[in-house]
Amino acid sequence: MFSFIARRIGTILLTMLCLTLVVFFLVNLEPNLKKLAISQTEMHTPADQLESWLANHGYRQNFFARYGQWLGVLPKHPITDPATGKTTQRFSFCNDPTEPTFSGVLQGDFGCSTKFKTTVGAKLFPALGATGLLMFWVLAVMVPISLLIGILAGMREGSRTDRTLSVASIASTATPEYVSGVIFTVIFASWLGWLNGSAASASQGITFYNFTLPVITLAIYGIGYIARMTRASMVEVMTQQYIRTARLKGLSFGSVVVKHALRNALIAPFTVIMLQFPWLLTGVVIVEVMFRYQGFGYTLVEAAGNNDIDLLLGCSLVSVFIVLITQLISDVGYAFLNPRIRVQ
Amino acid sequence: MQIEYINAFDVVIGVLWRFWPVWAALILVMGASFTYKKRLGLYGQLFDSGVGIAGVFICLFWLFTAIFASTISPFDPLAQVSVMKDTLPGAIEPASKLVYYFGGDKLARDVFSRMVYGSQIVLIIAPAATGFALMVGITLGLPAGYYGGKIDTLLSFLANLVLAFPVILLFYLLVTPGIMDTPIPYAMAGLFFLFPIIFFCVLFWTRYKNRPDRLYILLGITLVVGGWIYTGLVFDKDPFKIVHIDPNQLNIFVAVVFASSPGVFRIVRGLTMDIKTRDYVAAAQTRGESPWYIMLWEILPNARGPLIVDACLRIGYTTILLGTLGYFGLGLAPESPDWGTAIKDASRLLRSFIHPALPPTIALMSFVLGLNLLADSLREQSMKD
Numbered sequence: 001m002f003s004f005i006a007r008r009i010g011t012i013l014l015t016m017l018c019l020t021l022v023v024f025f026l027v028n029l030e031p032n033l034k035k036l037a038i039s040q041t042e043m044h045t046p047a048d049q050l051e052s053w054l055a056n057h058g059y060r061q062n063f064f065a066r067y068g069q070w071l072g073v074l075p076k077h078p079i080t081d082p083a084t085g086k087t088t089q090r091f092s093f094c095n096d097p098t099e100p101t102f103s104g105v106l107q108g109d110f111g112c113s114t115k116f117k118t119t120v121g122a123k124l125f126p127a128l129g130a131t132g133l134l135m136f137w138v139l140a141v142m143v144p145i146s147l148l149i150g151i152l153a154g155m156r157e158g159s160r161t162d163r164t165l166s167v168a169s170i171a172s173t174a175t176p177e178y179v180s181g182v183i184f185t186v187i188f189a190s191w192l193g194w195l196n197g198s199a200a201s202a203s204q205g206i207t208f209y210n211f212t213l214p215v216i217t218l219a220i221y222g223i224g225y226i227a228r229m230t231r232a233s234m235v236e237v238m239t240q241q242y243i244r245t246a247r248l249k250g251l252s253f254g255s256v257v258v259k260h261a262l263r264n265a266l267i268a269p270f271t272v273i274m275l276q277f278p279w280l281l282t283g284v285v286i287v288e289v290m291f292r293y294q295g296f297g298y299t300l301v302e303a304a305g306n307n308d309i310d311l312l313l314g315c316s317l318v319s320v321f322i323v324l325i326t327q328l329i330s331d332v333g334y335a336f337l338n339p340r341i342r343v344q
Numbered sequence: 345m346q347i348e349y350i351n352a353f354d355v356v357i358g359v360l361w362r363f364w365p366v367w368a369a370l371i372l373v374m375g376a377s378f379t380y381k382k383r384l385g386l387y388g389q390l391f392d393s394g395v396g397i398a399g400v401f402i403c404l405f406w407l408f409t410a411i412f413a414s415t416i417s418p419f420d421p422l423a424q425v426s427v428m429k430d431t432l433p434g435a436i437e438p439a440s441k442l443v444y445y446f447g448g449d450k451l452a453r454d455v456f457s458r459m460v461y462g463s464q465i466v467l468i469i470a471p472a473a474t475g476f477a478l479m480v481g482i483t484l485g486l487p488a489g490y491y492g493g494k495i496d497t498l499l500s501f502l503a504n505l506v507l508a509f510p511v512i513l514l515f516y517l518l519v520t521p522g523i524m525d526t527p528i529p530y531a532m533a534g535l536f537f538l539f540p541i542i543f544f545c546v547l548f549w550t551r552y553k554n555r556p557d558r559l560y561i562l563l564g565i566t567l568v569v570g571g572w573i574y575t576g577l578v579f580d581k582d583p584f585k586i587v588h589i590d591p592n593q594l595n596i597f598v599a600v601v602f603a604s605s606p607g608v609f610r611i612v613r614g615l616t617m618d619i620k621t622r623d624y625v626a627a628a629q630t631r632g633e634s635p636w637y638i639m640l641w642e643i644l645p646n647a648r649g650p651l652i653v654d655a656c657l658r659i660g661y662t663t664i665l666l667g668t669l670g671y672f673g674l675g676l677a678p679e680s681p682d683w684g685t686a687i688k689d690a691s692r693l694l695r696s697f698i699h700p701a702l703p704p705t706i707a708l709m710s711f712v713l714g715l716n717l718l719a720d721s722l723r724e725q726s727m728k729d
Contacts, residue, residue, distance in 0.1 A: 029526050031520075031521075031525045035522060167717075170716045174715075175709050176708075176712075178668065178687055179667070179687070179708055182690070182701050183705060185691075186698045186701065190698050278507075281512075282511050285510075300513065319509075319510045320510075323508045
């Protein structure tokens with residue numbers, strides 16, 4: 001087991017290295033650098049000054065050297081004035097060093113956000129906290145509801161409850177966040193006026209009034225999928241011999257479901273819930289933009305829209321890490337929950 | 345100027361009437377399918393359950409809407425009639441006396457016509473991108489599952505690499521205006537569009553390599569048709585000017601194929617690993633058939649059930665992806681009538697007007713729902729066998 005986890009963590013690190021290299025390549029394409037230089041300098045700056053801005057701030061160094069600097073295996077250099085030899089900080093708003101230092105991701109320095117004029121860490125981690133809060137409430141709503149729907153539907157396969165709930169879960173998987181968000185806003189905010197169509201005030205403190213719409217919008221897309229997986233797993237368990245034995249022993253249907261079927265039927269949904277995280281990440285971006293909630297997704301969109309290189313790299317590192325670590329947890333957890341699976 | 349309105353009942357009747365070519369085509373196709381359902385195989389079996397009928401109905405509805413879009417929609421989706429700005433549903437356009445059935449949006453365009461034309465964009469890109477993703481996934485997934493070993497490790501690592509990207513981040517990196525100045529989208533298009541040609545060449549080669557009369561005809565057709573479409577799509581140099589794609593549409597197309605082919609790859613790989621242990625594969629190996637013959641003519645046909653179901657779900661998912669792209673304003677032109685862009689434009693103004701938001705949302709939802717119902721019913725039917 002230990003060597004399995006160690007090998008998986010090795011793969012995760014390799015994957016993160018490859019992916020950040022790809023992202024690094026894409027954000028450093030020539031048109032993107034041009035866009036960055038234009039947004040960081042005064043209006044109508046002539047082309048040669050844009051070029052010198054890029055060169056001054058180290059964007060014209062060798063691609064791999066810059067990747068190494070970001071990673072922290074090569075030293076970052078300050079701006080050196082060629083005439084006087086005096087050094088100045090690359091970005092004064094980030095407390096960049098005035099002498100060459102090793103300061104990259106490995107040292108815990110995620111770089112400097114050119115859009116928000118602060119360090120990436122100062123922007124990214126509060127945003128992650130805000131998104132974590134949103135995720136917590138989404139899972140708290142999504143998991144119990146979807147498991148309940150799945151179990152009720154899978155208990156008696158082919159019954160009317162099963163058919164109704166199955167069609168309802170199909171309908172929910174067919175409703176992406178930007179669709180359900182619009183429909184919920186129309187119903188609950190514009191028409192009934194019960195809830196707030198914007199979660200911008202949720203940064204100060206979440207209330208039922210401003211936080212319900214983002215949470216249910218995010219939850220509804222996942223509910224259908226998890227419910228269907230739970231249903232499939234429940235249907236399979238209910239046909240097993242030991243369920244029939246329990247029924248023939250004279251146990252009531254309810255107690256067979258709760259005591260015998262449930263435990264075995266919940267193994268598969270555990271994996272599915274864990275693998276939902278990558279989807280939730282995309283959903284988070286849509287919902288946070290739609291409801292103006294200042295979290296991770298909002299930061300990602302701002303970073304991508306302004307080609308904020310370091311912030312975007314930080315965002316991709318975080319999201320790739322979340323995706324991979326949830327996969328690992330789901331595999332390990334599955335092996336723990338299901339004694340028939342043994343990991344070599 | 346005072347705008348006149350027709351009442352809600354007339355709006356409903358008017359909309360239903362505008363869809364007349366769709367109803368006519370639906371009656372024809374559904375009627376024929378019902379009559380001959382015994383002879384239509386898997387497609388015929390769909391008509392045995394209510395879910396299946398609903399799925400086929402919704403999918404065909406949008407298919408015919410896309411085909412007859414120019415007849416159905418009363419206005420040009422991009423035309424702006426300034427007096428009709430933000431009008432409510434049922435407003436009569438003073439010049440032509442035609443009705444804005446679902447009202448006008450903030451740029452005074454007809455919401456109804458835009459919804460109808462939006463179906464065209466979705467129904468062209470989504471199935472085509474899914475088709476290419478299937479080709480790429482199958483061509484790579486079969487050897488990975490069949491040979492295992494190093495090929496499998498490498499291809500699986502690459503697939504997991506793409507799958508580890510949150511889709512939205514991938515799109516923000518791949519579908520930007522700047523990237524069209526670089527050769528990246530064209531290189532990726534050049535790579536992905538090679539796969540169908542390779543697939544069909546290998547398919548015919550393995551089957552007919554001992555029958556040159558058939559082989560050369562089929563290979564010739566594949567290369568000529570494939571090469572023609574390839575030059576049209578990748579280089580935009582189709583000599584007959586028929587196959588043509590806008591650079592930004594090509595960019596979207598490539599990004600969508602790139603994002604969804606690893607999923608197909610995984611499914612095909614899993615199915616191949618399962619099927620290659622069957623007796624008929626062992627029999628083919630004993631006969632001395634080549635590995636690619638076994639993969640394409642023994643394993644692939646037996647994996648078609650789950651693949652068809654997955655293709656249905658994937659078209660729906662691609663539709664959602666296209667909507668996401670539109671919602672974030674990536675790739676598609678800002679005035680494009682596709683549903684995602686329409687939802688984006690309308691959702692910013694929900695506080696004042698809700699009517700431009702509802703038609704595209706309901707359209708997108710119903711189309712994806714139809715595909716999911718279809719997939720569910722197909723899955724149930726194939727489980728029965």
